[in-house]
Amino acid sequence: MRAARAAGGEGSALPRWVFVPAALGVLLVAVPLAAIVARVDWVRFPALVTSASSVAALRLSLRTAGASTACCIVVGVPLALVLARSALPGLRVLRAVVLLPLVLPPVVGGLALLYAVGRQGLFGPALEAAGIRVAFTTASVVLAQTFVSLPFLVVSLEGALRTAGRRYEAVAASLGAAPSRVLLRVTLPLVLPGLVSGAVLAFARSLGEFGATLTVAGSLQGTTRTLPLEIYLQRETDPDAAVALALVLVVVAAVVVVAVHGRRGAGAR
Amino acid sequence: MRRRAAALPVVAVLLLAGCGAGPSAAGPSAASSASSSAAPLTITVFAAASLRTSFTELGAAFEARHPGTTVAFSFAGSSDLVSQIVAGAPADVFASADEANMAKVLEQELIAGRAVDFATNVLEIATPPGNPARVASFADLARPGLDVVVCAPQVPCGAAAVKAEAATGTTLTPVSEESSVTDVLGKVTSGEADAGLVYATDVRAAGAAVTGVPFPESAGAVNTYPIAALSNSEHAADAAAFRDFVTSADGRAVLAAAGFGEPPA
Known part of the structure; x- marks a missing residue:
């Protein structure tokens, strides 16, 4: 990854025509975003984004996306380690399964979760007996977000692990360090930038989650109605409010993406 | 080239x-x-x-x-x-x-x-097949512990639900306020909700997937x-x-x- 980046940095070999489709690609993304900014009703903007429902949605989104990111780290880091470092049979299949939410429409993910942990799902009766209710709870929002965000963290970290290689780990082990010590003192510090950018991507994906949440969690102010769901609902009666909230989401996402890019840039240098 | x-x-x-x-x-x-x-x-x-x-x-x-x-x-x-x-x-x-x-x-x-x-079109209560929670009237929807799903007031079916609440003097505490009547029906057919407020025609179209419970006060909220x-x-x-x-x-x-x-x- 670093080597490729360095080669790209020299830049002399890049044919000029490449810039034309590249510019079209930029326009494709930038023009609609600029259109949102152009639509914002700046006079009402402060009132729209500070209304009770907007604040509740923003708070819930930040809280659930934070919790989902924590969940992703807890299970995603070990998963990436297994994928990058172990010699288990069937790793390819395992990787394909873990990455599946990347390509699934989120509503399909929502249905899948419903069939797994819903009242009439695979584990519904068992959960019911244990007094655990998943649907319509904030926990179900976190579950949906973790489902769709996990691959982002795993892909990012597995890539970092492969790039880092095993040299330092081998040296540490040869000096008598136990596997856990190698992992905590050598491997993880080495891939920390990759872990951070993976976590930030997972956070951003959680923040934007819509389809799976709508399907499995429903929509109730303060409990399950995250920012994207609030935007979807506001658009029915007050498009100005929807646009104002959309801008908030775009700004938060932009901050997140810039943060990741900054990290990566620092790592490459 | x-x-x-x-x-x-x-x-x-x-x-x-x-x-x-x-x-x-x-x-x-x-x-x-x-x-x-x-x-x-x-x-x-x-x-x-x-x-x-x-x-x-x-x-x-x-x-x-x-x-x-x-x-x-x-x-x-x-x-x-x-x-x-x-x-x-x-x-x-x-x-x-x-x-x-x-x-x-x-x-x-x-x-x-x-x-x-x-x-x-008028509202009707939809329940999972067989009406396991035994919902018999609009007032029953306010029963504690019953998971009721409605449309958000911003969409037509939700506006009708608000009218029905006013007409019956019942205050609902739904577990979810969906953006479309289809989503409400989905929560009922999947068994996640005990009851949902949908249109009479939705109940008819859903066939055996739901049991409908009409209520007389729906006449006060006609679309x-x-x-x-x-x-x-x-x-x-x-x-x-x-x-x-x-x-x-x-x-x-x-x-x-x-x-x-x-x-x-």
């Missing part, structure tokens, strides 16, 4: 144009290519999602009576359809699930002739469905013909079979 490279941006632009065309362009182009032979044409009807079953049937009946005419439908939430129509979508007829959304189209002066009320031909239509006569067919006795019969009520006199 250089010459071939110069052609690439052109190809890219063409590709992009192709990407951008999408389904909205498919309607008129299909219609124009069809009109080059004989005289067949396609009219595009934008109709509220709750009309899917009955309008699909009405479309087939209309096609049978007007050989050479094809009726294409786009079913969605009424407010989504209004946004599309105002943005210039190629629609010939619009059938709304409430008067408020038709008023928005009228305001933009996009209606040809006038809007005609053609049906009404009226208007239909209108649109002024931007290139097939004004056919659009008006479809509107008139829906509001005819034959059209009413199909709608009544789906559970819709008579329009207000």
